[in-house]
Amino acid sequence: MGILQDKNILVAGVTLDTSLGFATAKIAQAEGANVIISNFGRAMSLTRRVIKKLDPVPPLLELDVSNEDHLAGLADALREHTDRIDGVVHSIAFANPETALGGGFLTTPWPDVATAVQVSAYSLTSLTMACKPLFGETAAVVGFDFDATVAWPVYDWMGVSKAALESTCRYLARYLGPEGVRVNLVAAGPLDTLAKRAIPGSEEFNEVWAARAPLGWDTKDLEPAARAAVALLSDWFPKTTGEIIHVDGGVQMTGA
Numbered sequence: 001m002g003i004l005q006d007k008n009i010l011v012a013g014v015t016l017d018t019s020l021g022f023a024t025a026k027i028a029q030a031e032g033a034n035v036i037i038s039n040f041g042r043a044m045s046l047t048r049r050v051i052k053k054l055d056p057v058p059p060l061l062e063l064d065v066s067n068e069d070h071l072a073g074l075a076d077a078l079r080e081h082t083d084r085i086d087g088v089v090h091s092i093a094f095a096n097p098e099t100a101l102g103g104g105f106l107t108t109p110w111p112d113v114a115t116a117v118q119v120s121a122y123s124l125t126s127l128t129m130a131c132k133p134l135f136g137e138t139a140a141v142v143g144f145d146f147d148a149t150v151a152w153p154v155y156d157w158m159g160v161s162k163a164a165l166e167s168t169c170r171y172l173a174r175y176l177g178p179e180g181v182r183v184n185l186v187a188a189g190p191l192d193t194l195a196k197r198a199i200p201g202s203e204e205f206n207e208v209w210a211a212r213a214p215l216g217w218d219t220k221d222l223e224p225a226a227r228a229a230v231a232l233l234s235d236w237f238p239k240t241t242g243e244i245i246h247v248d249g250g251v252q253m254t255g256a
Contacts, residue, residue, distance in 0.1 A: 002031030003234040008082045012038045012063060012127055013091035017050050019193055020144050021091030023226035026054060028089075031230055036081055038063035040070070065092055065123035066115075074130040085134040087233040090127055090143035093120040093158065093195055100157040102200030108157055116157045121164035125172060128183070138180040138238075142229045143169065145187040145244060147252050154201040166244060173242030182241040184232045188225035189217050189248035213249030 009028050014021035014037045025035045035058040039047040044062060051057055059081045064070050078085060095101050095116035100108045128141050146155070148163035166185060173183040190196060190205035209217040225247045231237065232245065246252045 002033075003236060004028050004087075004230065005032030007033045007086040007233070008036070008084055009033045009087040009089065009233060010036045010038065010078065010085055010131060011089040011091065012065070013089075013093075014039055014050065015043045015046050016194055017053055018222070019091060019195075020188065020191065020222055020225055020229070021089060022050060022054075023222035024089050024091065024229045025051075025058065027223070027226050027230045028233065029054060029056075029058075031234070033087075033233075034058075034082065036061060036078065040064035040067075063127075065127055066118055071126055071130040074127075075133045078131070078134055083134070084136050085131050085139065086136065087140045087142070088128060088131050089229060089233070090124050090141065092123055092127075093144075093161070095120065095156070095158040095161065097198045097200060101198070102154050102156065105156040113157050113160075116161045117164055120158065120161035121168050124165060124168045124183075128172060128176070128181075132176075132181075135179075135181060139182070140233045140237075141172070141181065141183045142232045143183075143185045144225070144229070145169075145185040146190075147187050147246070147248070149252075153204050154199055158199070169244070170242045177241055182232075182237070184237075184241060185244045186225050186228045186232065187244050187246045187248060187252070189213065189251060190219055191222055191225070192219045193222075209249060209251055212251050212254050214254065215249040217249040217251070 011021045011025045037058045038061045040062050061077050096112045099112045169185050228247045
């Protein structure tokens with residue numbers, strides 16, 4: 001039996017098989033979970049092809065976390081496949097690469113900042129609350145983070161959004177803990193995902209990790225971060241909430 005045996009897990013935000021969401025879904029299935037996937041818009045066609053690599057092929061729901069109608073209908077959409085959700089994986093982030101990333105921090109217009117914060121941070125709350133009617137006595141929510149304690153080159157408003165995500169995680173953990181809901185984040189090092197490729201100049205991150213990671217770092221290996229997410233979804237961390245688990249080869253604890 002796997003550590004997620006018979007648990008029902010929603011993985012929100014899977015586009016390609018190079019995404020952390022996909023890697024998490026694959027390991028969750030191997031650990032016995034029943035997985036449901038979500039995405040939205042034109043990316044749905046990509047997701048539909050990619051999830052055929054999973055066994056069994058999971059149900060695919062359309063969910064835009066900035067769409068109030070999608071959020072309002074999520075519980076009913078989930079009920080078509082399960083009567084209970086034990087875990088939620090938040091693998092969602094977006095910032096306009098032309099204005100909010102790449103060094104133009106000082107001139108980014110507010111609408112683009114608002115979109116970045118809504119999709120990348122506020123959605124942890126909106127997604128969790130949309131799923132909450134299907135939570136049982138306990139549930140686990142796990143999101144993916146990138147260390148927001150410092151200012152990174154070119155990361156700009158996504159860095160601000162990740163800081164907001166970290167704070168959102170703590171407040172969700174505080175308010176939902178009495179209802180048996182754990183909320184945690186996995187702060188991964190730079191990985192060659194679609195999201196990273198959209199950041200102008202993101203190769204600078206690879207240079208930092210190559211020089212500073214005591215355990216070494218492979219930008220193509222999604223498994224360590226995905227395994228951490230699966231562990232946090234399991235019952236092996238029953239009293240851990242509001243935490244940020246760093247899976248970055250040790251860079252977060254090193255000096256210059």
